Amino acid sequence: MASRHPLFKSFRLSTRKQAESGYKWKAIDPAEVGTRRTLFGICSQCMQHDCATLVHMEDGVVVRVEGNPASPPNYGSLCPRGNAQIMGLYNPYRVRAPLVRTNPEKGLDVDPMWREVTWDEALDLVAEKLKEARSKDPRRLLICEGFGDRESLLRNPFASAFGTPNVVGSHGPLCTIHYASNLVHAAMPEAIAEMEYCEYLVSLGRSVGPNFSTTGATRRFAKAMARGMKLVVIDPRCSIEASKGEWIPIRPGSDLAFLLAMAHVMMHEGLEMDEWFLKNRTNAPYLIGPDGNYFREPSSGKPMMWDPSEKCAKAFDSAFTEIALLGKFDLEGVPCRPGFDLIKAEYARYTPEWAEPICTVPTSAIRRIAREFVEHAKIGSTIKIDDFTFPFRPASVNTHRGVNNHRGGTYADLVGKIINMMVGNIEVPGGCVGDSQRGPLLFPDADGVVTPQFEAAPHPFKFPPDCIDLHEFYPNRHTSPALAAKAILDPGTYHINYDIDVWVNIGANLIRKNAQPDFFVTALKKIPFVVSFGYHFDELTIMADVVLPVHSSMERSFCTVFLPPHQATGAEIAGMHMAYLRQPVPPVFNTRHADDIFTDLAERIGTLYGEGGLYDRLNKTKDKLMKDDGFYLEGTEQELDITKKHTLEEIYDRLLKSWRHGDGRGLEELKKVGFFKQPAPKKHWYTYYFFPDNKTRHPFYFEHLKKTGDTLRANLRKHGIKFPGIRDEELVFEQYHAIPFWIENSEIQAPPEYDLWVINWKTPYYAHDPDNVAGNPWLAELRQKDPFEGDVFLNSATAQREQLKEGDVVEVESRYGRTNGVLRVTELVHPDVVGIPGNWGLGTIQSNPLNRRGTNINVLLPLESETIDAISAGQEISPRVRVYKLEPIS
Numbered sequence: 104m105a106s107r108h109p110l111f112k113s114f115r116l117s118t119r120k121q122a123e124s125g126y127k128w129k130a131i132d133p134a135e136v137g138t139r140r141t142l143f144g145i146c147s148q149c150m151q152h153d154c155a156t157l158v159h160m161e162d163g164v165v166v167r168v169e170g171n172p173a174s175p176p177n178y179g180s181l182c183p184r185g186n187a188q189i190m191g192l193y194n195p196y197r198v199r200a201p202l203v204r205t206n207p208e209k210g211l212d213v214d215p216m217w218r219e220v221t222w223d224e225a226l227d228l229v230a231e232k233l234k235e236a237r238s239k240d241p242r243r244l245l246i247c248e249g250f251g252d253r254e255s256l257l258r259n260p261f262a263s264a265f266g267t268p269n270v271v272g273s274h275g276p277l278c279t280i281h282y283a284s285n286l287v288h289a290a291m292p293e294a295i296a297e298m299e300y301c302e303y304l305v306s307l308g309r310s311v312g313p314n315f316s317t318t319g320a321t322r323r324f325a326k327a328m329a330r331g332m333k334l335v336v337i338d339p340r341c342s343i344e345a346s347k348g349e350w351i352p353i354r355p356g357s358d359l360a361f362l363l364a365m366a367h368v369m370m371h372e373g374l375e376m377d378e379w380f381l382k383n384r385t386n387a388p389y390l391i392g393p394d395g396n397y398f399r400e401p402s403s404g405k406p407m408m409w410d411p412s413e414k415c416a417k418a419f420d421s422a423f424t425e426i427a428l429l430g431k432f433d434l435e436g437v438p439c440r441p442g443f444d445l446i447k448a449e450y451a452r453y454t455p456e457w458a459e460p461i462c463t464v465p466t467s468a469i470r471r472i473a474r475e476f477v478e479h480a481k482i483g484s485t486i487k488i489d490d491f492t493f494p495f496r497p498a499s500v501n502t503h504r505g506v507n508n509h510r511g512g513t514y515a516d517l518v519g520k521i522i523n524m525m526v527g528n529i530e531v532p533g534g535c536v537g538d539s540q541r542g543p544l545l546f547p548d549a550d551g552v553v554t555p556q557f558e559a560a561p562h563p564f565k566f567p568p569d570c571i572d573l574h575e576f577y578p579n580r581h582t583s584p585a586l587a588a589k590a591i592l593d594p595g596t597y598h599i600n601y602d603i604d605v606w607v608n609i610g611a612n613l614i615r616k617n618a619q620p621d622f623f624v625t626a627l628k629k630i631p632f633v634v635s636f637g638y639h640f641d642e643l644t645i646m647a648d649v650v651l652p653v654h655s656s657m658e659r660s661f662c663t664v665f666l667p668p669h670q671a672t673g674a675e676i677a678g679m680h681m682a683y684l685r686q687p688v689p690p691v692f693n694t695r696h697a698d699d700i701f702t703d704l705a706e707r708i709g710t711l712y713g714e715g716g717l718y719d720r721l722n723k724t725k726d727k728l729m730k731d732d733g734f735y736l737e738g739t740e741q742e743l744d745i746t747k748k749h750t751l752e753e754i755y756d757r758l759l760k761s762w763r764h765g766d767g768r769g770l771e772e773l774k775k776v777g778f779f780k781q782p783a784p785k786k787h788w789y790t791y792y793f794f795p796d797n798k799t800r801h802p803f804y805f806e807h808l809k810k811t812g813d814t815l816r817a818n819l820r821k822h823g824i825k826f827p828g829i830r831d832e833e834l835v836f837e838q839y840h841a842i843p844f845w846i847e848n849s850e851i852q853a854p855p856e857y858d859l860w861v862i863n864w865k866t867p868y869y870a871h872d873p874d875n876v877a878g879n880p881w882l883a884e885l886r887q888k889d890p891f892e893g894d895v896f897l898n899s900a901t902a903q904r905e906q907l908k909e910g911d912v913v914e915v916e917s918r919y920g921r922t923n924g925v926l927r928v929t930e931l932v933h934p935d936v937v938g939i940p941g942n943w944g945l946g947t948i949q950s951n952p953l954n955r956r957g958t959n960i961n962v963l964l965p966l967e968s969e970t971i972d973a974i975s976a977g978q979e980i981s982p983r984v985r986v987y988k989l990e991p992i993s
Contacts, residue, residue, distance in 0.1 A: 132689065135163030142686040143777035144168065147656040148184035148191075149870040150250050150274070151317045151669055153177075155683055155778060156185065158657065165189050165657065165688055174683065174778050176319030176668065176676050183316065183867050187881040191655050191874025192691060196951040198637040198644065198652040199692035201225035209628050209646050211614070212948045217650070222695070229649055230707035232632045233265070236604040237708065241266030243604040245571060245630075247584065249273040249611030250871045251638065252653060254661045256754065257701040258609060260720035264710040269571045269603070272582035273611035274871075277618075277964075278504045279581040279977030283516035285559035286808070287801050288530065288790075289544040290537020294520075295501065297789075298327040298673040300486070300533035302497035303479030305335045305472060306344070307358050307519070308505020311671045313343040316867035320670035327673070333479070335472060337361065337464070338505065339862050339981075340938060341931040351472075352933040355860040355981035356848045357462035358506040359515035361469065363845060364458035365500075366518055367450045368473035369525050377482045380494070380527030382426040383796065385803035386552050387443035387524075390416060390432065395809055395841055397550065398439045406550050407434070409441065419551050419800075442804025442841075446521070449842050461851075463933070476500065480526035480534075488532060489786040491795075496526055497533030505862070509850075509981065510834075513974040514843035517805060521843070524803050530791040538667040540733070541678055541783070543793035545801075552800045552807075558975070561811045564818040567600045576827060578811060580976035584613050585966050588626035589828060597827045606630045609653075609697055612872070614642035615945050618964030618978055619920065636697050639875045640949035652694040654687070655874050659696055661685040662755040662770065664733060664762065677788035680764040683778035684755070698751055706748070718745045721754075734758035805841045808974070812839020828968045835973040849970035850983045853918060857983035859901070861915060861937045863960045866892060869941040877943065878951030891931075894924025894958040896938035897986065902928045905986060912989045915939070917963040917982040923989055924958030937984055 144156035146168075155174030159167040168188055172179030203225065206216040220228075236243040244267040248258055253274075262270045284294040296304050296311055304311070304327075312320030324344070328334065334348025337358070341350045353361060368374065381387045388408040392398040397406040398416075405418040409432050412424035416434055428443040455466035479498040486495035502519045506512060520529075528534025530545070537544070548554045561578035568575040572587035576597075580586075590597040606627065614623045620642070627633055627646045635647035644650055653659075665681035705711035712718065722736045722743050736742050741757035743749055756770040764781040773779060786792045816836060819826060826832035837846060850860065868882040868889075876882060886892045895913055897905075907913060911926045915937055922944070932938045943957020963982055970979045 131163040135689075137162065142688065143171070143684060143774070144657065145661055145663070145683060145685040146181065146185040146188065147254065147873050148182075148188050148876060149315070149317065151315070152253065153665065153668065154181060154185055154318055156181065158686075158688060160688065163689060165192055170318065171777060175665070175679060175681060175780070178322070178675075180318040180322065182318055183882060183885055184870065184876055185318075187879050188657060188874060190879045190881050191876075192657045192688065194639065194655070194875060194878070194951075196639050196875070196878065197655070197692060198639060198650055198694070200652060201693070202650040202652075203228065204648045211624065211642055211645055211945070213645075214948055215645060215647075222693075225649055225651055226700070226703050226707060229634050229651070230704055232605050233704065234708050237265060239604070240601050242269060242569060242571070242601050243267075244607065245269040245271060245587065245603045245605070246607045246609065247271050247273055247611045247613060248609050249616070251610030251612070251873045252636065252697050253610060254659060254663070255609065255697050255701070257698040257717060257721065260717045260724060261701040261705055261710070263720045264705060264715060264717040265708075268569050269587070271572050271584050271587050273584050273613050273616055275582035276585060276976065276978045277508060277616075277980055279507050279512070279972065279975035280503055280516075281558045281581055282513050282579050282975050283520050284537055285557040286555050286805070287520045287524075287553065288537035289546070289553050289556040290539040291557040292669065293503070293538060294535050295538050295669065296499045296671045297533055297536045298323040298332070298671045299677065300495070300497050301327060301332055301499055302533065303333045303335075303476060304498070305337065305476060305500045307337045307361075307500070307502045308507070309501055309503025310342075310865070311344060311501070313347075315670060315865055315870055317668065317670055319676070320668050323671050323673035323675065333475075339860070339933040339936045340864060342864065351464055351468055354461070354463045354933060354935050355505070355862050356509045356850055358502065359511055359518065359845060360453075360458040360461040361464050362515055362518040362522065363450060363453035364455045364469045365473045365476075366522050366525075367453040368455065368470050369477060369522065370447045370450055372470070374474060374477045375482050376525045377480075377496075377527030378428065380524065381428060381443060381803065384527065384529070384799075385524055385801050386550070386806075387446075387803040388426045388428055388441045389419060389804060390434070390439040391442050391445055391804065392437055392439055395806075397806055398434055398437060446804065446842050449844055453845065463935070476522075477526060480528060482526055486532050488789075489784045491786045491792055493786075493789060493791060494527055494531045495533060496528035496531050498526060499523065499528055499533070499535040501535060504980070507972070507975065508977045509848040509979055510970055510972050511838065511846040511848055512972045512977050513838065514846065517843045521803060524801060529801055531789055536672065536789065538669060538672065540667065541787045541790065544790050545794040545799045547794070547799040552802050555807055559807070561814070564815065566818070566822045566824075567598045571599060571603060573597055573827070576815070577973070577976045578815060579974050583976040585617060585978065586828075586976065588613070588623055589966075591626050591629055598824065604631050606633045607636070608634065608643050608647070609636040610873070612641050612643045614646070615872075615942065615961070618961050618966050620945060620959075620961060622966060636700065639878070639951070640947055641875070641954075642945060642947055645947040645949060651700055652692065653697050653700070654690055654694045657685075657688050658690045658694065659685065660687045660751055660755070662759065662773070672788065674785070677785045678783035680781040680783055681778055682759060682762060682765060682773065684770070684773050686774065696751060702748070711748070712746055714745070716745055718743045718749065734762055736761055805843070808839055809841040812836055815839070830969065834969055838973040849965065849967070849979055850981065853983035857918065857985050859937050859984050859986060860935055860981045861917065861939060861960065861963055861984045862932070862981050863942075864938070864940050866940050868892065869943070872942070875951060875954070877941075878953040880953070883953050892940060893927040894939070894943075895986075896927045896929050896932050896940075898932050898934045898936065899928050899930055901934050902926070907986070907988055913986050914989050915958070915963065915984050915986050917965075917984045919965045919982060920962035922959050922962050937986055
């Protein structure tokens with residue numbers, strides 16, 4: 104029976120063409136011809152990775168993808184990327200079979216001269232190299248992972264069983280958004296706006312849905328705006344979101360100055376503060392000694408607070424008549440002040456008049472926003488949800504990548520937390536809430552303060568360091584692949600006493616996705632053996648010695664629990680427990696699931712079975728991200744037998760049956776319905792509920808950060824070394840103060856000829872690049888018709904000053920590199936800004952030609968250690984640049 108739909112005909116035509124050129128598509132199962140069926144899916148075309156889909160097939164070919172109307176969080180809607188993912192499945196530029204390099208020369212435009220081999224040949228070769236590396240030192244294996252295949256269950260257990268600490272994320276150095284939320288909210292990955300009740304949202308350097316084109320968050324954003332929420336977007340660009348509220352242009356990299364000035368207005372210009380919250384829910388009243396640390400009760404060692412009524416200091420958990428936020432007190436000859444008093448004194452100098460020349464936001468706007476924020480916070484009000492009465496604070500300040508990714512960016516994020524705490528909006532309705540799974544996250548430590556979680560819990564120091572990405576020297580870093588590459592190229596400077604022999608790449612592309620592509624090409628050339636779990640011939644795959652072809656996302660089976668979103672929350676998902684799955688479509692080429700590859704490699708190298716093996720490590724995995732709502736195997740009837748081989752379906756089935764909200768149902772039951780959903784009380788969304796009143800305290804004075812720096816410095820001195828890779832280590836340690844203060848980022852004092860700042864943003868067509876979104880022809884067609892897409896954007900007044908016009912081909916040059924593109928003139932960017940959206944350009948000799956189109960921003964970004972944020976290891980994303988017209992070559 105012949106199919107009527109055009110995609111099937113196109114597929115058949117492509118089959119013939121590929122066969123003629125020596126490549127073969129997998130034959131369609133004859134039993135599929137004449138059939139129609141629908142599979143449950145999960146879209147993976149961006150980092151959020153949570154839109155439930157229905158995948159419609161005819162004759163064994165996928166003909167349509169739509170949102171699942173019954174499933175949260177998207178309820179049937181999809182963004183352009185989700186609808187276009189069919190083209191990732193039927194992509195003729197994919198890797199179609201295992202390949203071995205025969206050309207020893209490497210480069211993006213060097214033909215690897217691939218030799219096609221069988222899976223057994225490829226896996227045997229990779230296993231041989233892995234065993235050689237492990238016999239010398241397990242640390243000689245580096246696994247680089249990224250958003251291209253973030254669904255792997257077995258990647259980390261494989262690394263742990265192998266014995267390497269070197270699992271390096273490629274997806275964070277230009278988006279280091281975690282530390283402050285991990286510290287203040289005990290939340291991972293960050294803190295977001297609570298859209299169900301928020302009435303006033305100040306958004307800096309981030310998306311709350313539409314910019315990112317995430318469907319669930321966009322739904323919640325639209326509902327909040329229709330309800331009357333006031334939105335203030337402080338950003339160098341007038342985005343889609345900004346157009347729906349008030350846009351306040353700001354100079355890139357200057358958010359810290361704005362936030363300090365806003366905090367100054369709230370502290371020094373007579374605005375109301377939530378004193379109850381500060382006294383009972385933060386460490387702001389803790390007494391601080393001259394050394395900058397808590398003054399502790401001699402008998403108990405507990406931090407102390409001052410009771411003005413009783414005129415004495417007592418341990419923080421004693422009974423108090425009053426609690427002092429201000430004052431100077433003498434305790435046994437030691438002068439002490441509350442943390443709040445010290446912060447207020449420091450912030451006295453950060454007036455709006457001081458900030459305006461730095462950030463360009465008018466003083467009147469800074470004062471007005473501070474005043475409106477406090478007014479809308481409704482300090483003292485309450486709201487009842489279910490049977491529980493919460494503080495009601497319907498105002499929030501939220502920061503993100505554009506604020507954080509500069510030297511001093513963590514300070515800016517922490518000042519944002521201070522601003523929120525002054526109105527008491529942390530983890531309550533309408534305010535600023537973390538986006539970890541809900542539950543009792545706010546456990547107090549011995550000092551009564553929320554226990555730091557995730558990246559806020561410092562990595563232990565060891566010398567010489569174990570971690571190739573220098574985690575010991577950056578104990579709170581998010582991911583630091585650039586530091587790993589530096590240590591690979593110059594191990595002596597960074598005190599690394601081993602080499603990397605094998606680099607395994609899965610879903611990552613450091614060359615395209617990080618600063619200075621040529622630098623990573625150079626680093627990879629030094630690695631003796633590079634393995635790519637390759638989907639297409641991207642920049643990393645072209646550098647590989649062996650390519651193990653992996654499924655596209657639609658071909659990958661996947662089962663997971665719902666994780667809260669990155670942008671915003673609301674009633675549709677409040678307190679929700681959900682597990683859902685992707686049913687894989689038949690693979691088009693000779694590709695495999697990454698976890699099946701890890702299983703076979705572990706079996707070949709002897710790390711699959713037994714104590715300490717991959718299955719044992721998986722049994723013991725307790726993902727902190729999931730806390731109250733995760734899949735756990737250890738101690739349950741579903742523990743994997745560590746003496747036998749398991750299929751992925753069996754593992755998914757056991758995980759589901761172990762899930763505490765699944766009522767023991769397994770994979771077969773899930774296949775019938777697509778998702779299991781168990782509602783929880785709405786009050787559970789707000790983690791205040793689990794530790795109400797004064798049962799825990801959020802850090803307002805950041806002693807923990809200071810102590811991390813003190814410990815790091817002491818460890819360096821103990822081993823007689825200075826902080827590696829930086830000329831002046833005080834540039835590092837000034838970022839470890841307990842009170843965030845003004846420090847200049849690396850670009851403020853750039854030479855005057857670099858008179859502009861470059862910025863970058865995600866677009867509806869390119870948020871991340873799984874399944875080679877950048878090369879998707881359907882998205883490319885949409886992009887070409889979109890007036891807000893382009894190569895290089897410049898404000899009209901700036902263009903006139905520089906004597907440039909629409910359509911000119913211009914060069915954009917920073918102190919670190921240069922790129923070019925076609926100019927678009929607009930009123931939608933700050934006059935000091937050059938805008939370059941997406942992550943276009945670069946490409947390889949064998950990649951989709953679409954990958955080479957557009958302007959590549961990353962060549963402009965720095966890698967120097969002096970330019971990064973020392974806490975998060977976040978890299979600078981807005982360097983100073985200059986722009987000039989490129990004259991045509993005659």
